[in-house]
Amino acid sequence: MDQSDIAKLANLARLDINETTASEVAESINGILGLVDQLQNANTDGIAPMAHPQDAMQRLRKDEVSEENVREQFQAIAPEAEEGLYLVPKVID
Amino acid sequence: MHQLTIRELARGLRDKSFSSVELTQHYLDRIQKLDPAYNSYITVTADQALAQAKDADARIAQGDDSLLCGVPMAHKDIFCTDGIKTSCGSKMLDNFVPPYNATVVENFNRLGAVSLGKTNMDEFAMGSTNESSFYGAVKNPWDTSRVPGGSSGGSAAAVAALLTPAATATDTGGSIRQPASLCGVTGLKPTYGRVSRWGMIAFASSLDQGGPIARNAEDCAIMMQAMASFDSKDSTSMDHPIEDYSALLDKPLAGLRIGVPKEYFGEGLNPQVAEKIQAAIKQFEAMGATIKDITLPHNSLAVPAYYVIAPAECSANLSRFDGVRYGHRCENPADLMDLYKRSRSEGFGEEVKRRILVGTYALSAGYYDAYYSKAQKVRRLIKQDFMNAFEEVDVIMGPTATSTAYELGSLNKDPVSMYLEDIYTTATNLAGLPGISIPCGFVDGLPVGLQVTANYWREGQLLNLAHQYQQETDHHRQTAPNVA
Numbered sequence: 001m002d003q004s005d006i007a008k009l010a011n012l013a014r015l016d017i018n019e020t021t022a023s024e025v026a027e028s029i030n031g032i033l034g035l036v037d038q039l040q041n042a043n044t045d046g047i048a049p050m051a052h053p054q055d056a057m058q059r060l061r062k063d064e065v066s067e068e069n070v071r072e073q074f075q076a077i078a079p080e081a082e083e084g085l086y087l088v089p090k091v092i093d
Numbered sequence: 094m095h096q097l098t099i100r101e102l103a104r105g106l107r108d109k110s111f112s113s114v115e116l117t118q119h120y121l122d123r124i125q126k127l128d129p130a131y132n133s134y135i136t137v138t139a140d141q142a143l144a145q146a147k148d149a150d151a152r153i154a155q156g157d158d159s160l161l162c163g164v165p166m167a168h169k170d171i172f173c174t175d176g177i178k179t180s181c182g183s184k185m186l187d188n189f190v191p192p193y194n195a196t197v198v199e200n201f202n203r204l205g206a207v208s209l210g211k212t213n214m215d216e217f218a219m220g221s222t223n224e225s226s227f228y229g230a231v232k233n234p235w236d237t238s239r240v241p242g243g244s245s246g247g248s249a250a251a252v253a254a255l256l257t258p259a260a261t262a263t264d265t266g267g268s269i270r271q272p273a274s275l276c277g278v279t280g281l282k283p284t285y286g287r288v289s290r291w292g293m294i295a296f297a298s299s300l301d302q303g304g305p306i307a308r309n310a311e312d313c314a315i316m317m318q319a320m321a322s323f324d325s326k327d328s329t330s331m332d333h334p335i336e337d338y339s340a341l342l343d344k345p346l347a348g349l350r351i352g353v354p355k356e357y358f359g360e361g362l363n364p365q366v367a368e369k370i371q372a373a374i375k376q377f378e379a380m381g382a383t384i385k386d387i388t389l390p391h392n393s394l395a396v397p398a399y400y401v402i403a404p405a406e407c408s409a410n411l412s413r414f415d416g417v418r419y420g421h422r423c424e425n426p427a428d429l430m431d432l433y434k435r436s437r438s439e440g441f442g443e444e445v446k447r448r449i450l451v452g453t454y455a456l457s458a459g460y461y462d463a464y465y466s467k468a469q470k471v472r473r474l475i476k477q478d479f480m481n482a483f484e485e486v487d488v489i490m491g492p493t494a495t496s497t498a499y500e501l502g503s504l505n506k507d508p509v510s511m512y513l514e515d516i517y518t519t520a521t522n523l524a525g526l527p528g529i530s531i532p533c534g535f536v537d538g539l540p541v542g543l544q545v546t547a548n549y550w551r552e553g554q555l556l557n558l559a560h561q562y563q564q565e566t567d568h569h570r571q572t573a574p575n576v577a
Contacts, residue, residue, distance in 0.1 A: 053525020
């Protein structure tokens, strides 16, 4: 992984990695990928991926309203909100 | 008063040796005086604590018999607290005041416990040294030039420095057990699904689990009773009967079958730590247990699998921090992309960004099968190792950490060497099993922790054997210098 790979990855993750630190970040991520590459040596033929320790399934519930509306409380801690809407820089001209 | 255990405090509150207000004030005074040396709290909530204490005194006067009523405790700053800043150790949430309580916090409030404040932690629980906190490193009370471990380093240090009788904590890859080991306190990581994750800020959702840190197993049992609950608000909470943990403490250990995996005593383990662990296992043998050598053949793959799965889940979980709804937002964003990128880059620290990038890579097109899917398959092999072992033994014992507490700044420069220190703890999380760390001696004046892992839902068994061990030994009664 090199600096340009880091730039692509950072864009996917919506992070800014400036050019001066990109090589450092690439180096540390290469170290981690070296560590996790040990997994490739494991024989996992016929083994199903395990998403939950006890193979539990997602619980379902009835499709009905169970919580009260607390939008105002949540928007009170937003960086910028107005009339029930979260404000962001203009997206469409 | 700060030397007393929860059970002793409950008695003192009932026989009027002191009131909850006096007790709470005493702890608040100690925190103010002593915590600058340890930095174990991010936020101290003196006013709320004294108000809770006053309410608790009234409840006790009316005959409330909850052991935690009026007893001070602290919450790791990962649990949302209504009206009280919940930072998760990050600049991203430095301004975040949640409008609700985590279920765990509600459970304690309902019982009348008094919260002294929020404890320091590695940023978003990512770290093994507590040096990644936005609020500065926590210092180990046994030697303030050393780390307390992490990520629940603030909780472990606050208990060790007698700045709270007990604290909540969370464990994704060892974050309760390892700081408990390094600080000489008792810490329990429950079965995945036992403690509600609702309102507990998510790091790796399939691994994260809340649990208690206290001075001994008896107090952990009281804390655990409050923390364990089925919660319909947490889709990963499991509806399994909850044991009476305190009632199980006195069960004799005769017939207990202990497995000792050879993989836990290989290269990398400090030989003096190994000696203490072997001595502790001998002590259990003297108490009636039988010892059997076992093998966990895939243990060496636990750290590699963990450092794919945890970053992958973290990259997904932390995508919610976008500068739009809450948390840090950059100044004067040029456009929406600039808002996302700068808010996240300014809000997250180095280790968090590193893990987001690794996780993004592991989940990206073309790499998913080679990394994430492969790690999930290895995860099943690791679980199978444990299931094979539990056909022959009841519990598995070994060291919690490879050494005693490290010097501040010695480990956080190279992520891979820091990650490898999690070699004994991550497998338990990958398999979703319960584990405990119990103080079992000292090397050069620094505490050593014995790790015990049990089968699913056997928190009671872990607390029982820890309590029995603590009846025969006094490692857990030692206190750090300058805290008495």
